[in-house]
Amino acid sequence: MQRLFLLVAMFAACSAMVLSGPRAAAPVVQRASSVKMVDPSAVDAASQLLAIADPGFTPAKTAVMAASNLLVMGTTKIQGKSLIGGTKHDEMVDTFGMTWLLATASLGHIVGVGAILGLTATGVL
Numbered sequence: 001m002q003r004l005f006l007l008v009a010m011f012a013a014c015s016a017m018v019l020s021g022p023r024a025a026a027p028v029v030q031r032a033s034s035v036k037m038v039d040p041s042a043v044d045a046a047s048q049l050l051a052i053a054d055p056g057f058t059p060a061k062t063a064v065m066a067a068s069n070l071l072v073m074g075t076t077k078i079q080g081k082s083l084i085g086g087t088k089h090d091e092m093v094d095t096f097g098m099t100w101l102l103a104t105a106s107l108g109h110i111v112g113v114g115a116i117l118g119l120t121a122t123g124v125l
Contacts, residue, residue, distance in 0.1 A: 060125050061116050068115055069108030076104045 074083045078096060081087040092100055119125040 058125070064116050064119065064125070065109070065112035068112030069105060072108035072111055073104040076100075076107070
């Protein structure tokens with residue numbers, strides 16, 4: 001089951017790697033003749049970039065990311081111990097510390113991003 005999921009996630013991540021056309025050049029800001037600390041149009045442009053909400057954030061993508069994290073945390077086997085093998089979570093944290101938790105969460109996010117990109121590229125999400 002784990003191998004199948006990783007295989008599907010790998011193919012999904014590979015299918016999401018699509019090259020796009022050339023990007024438009026950034027607008028050139030001209031210098032003003034008077035002394036100004038900051039060009040007001042640059043501040044406006046920067047604040048608009050920061051204020052844009054991410055329209056790509058959806059509950060479906062959240063569910064895929066959470067499932068990927070839980071799958072990786074549950075199936076990771078270190079020195080013969082794993083959550084799916086019957087080892088308690090507290091024992092895993094006591095034995096391997098926060099390193100185990102951070103490492104599995106990081107790998108879970110990598111797998112989750114690949115799954116989200118692949119599912120988005122195939123039109124599922």
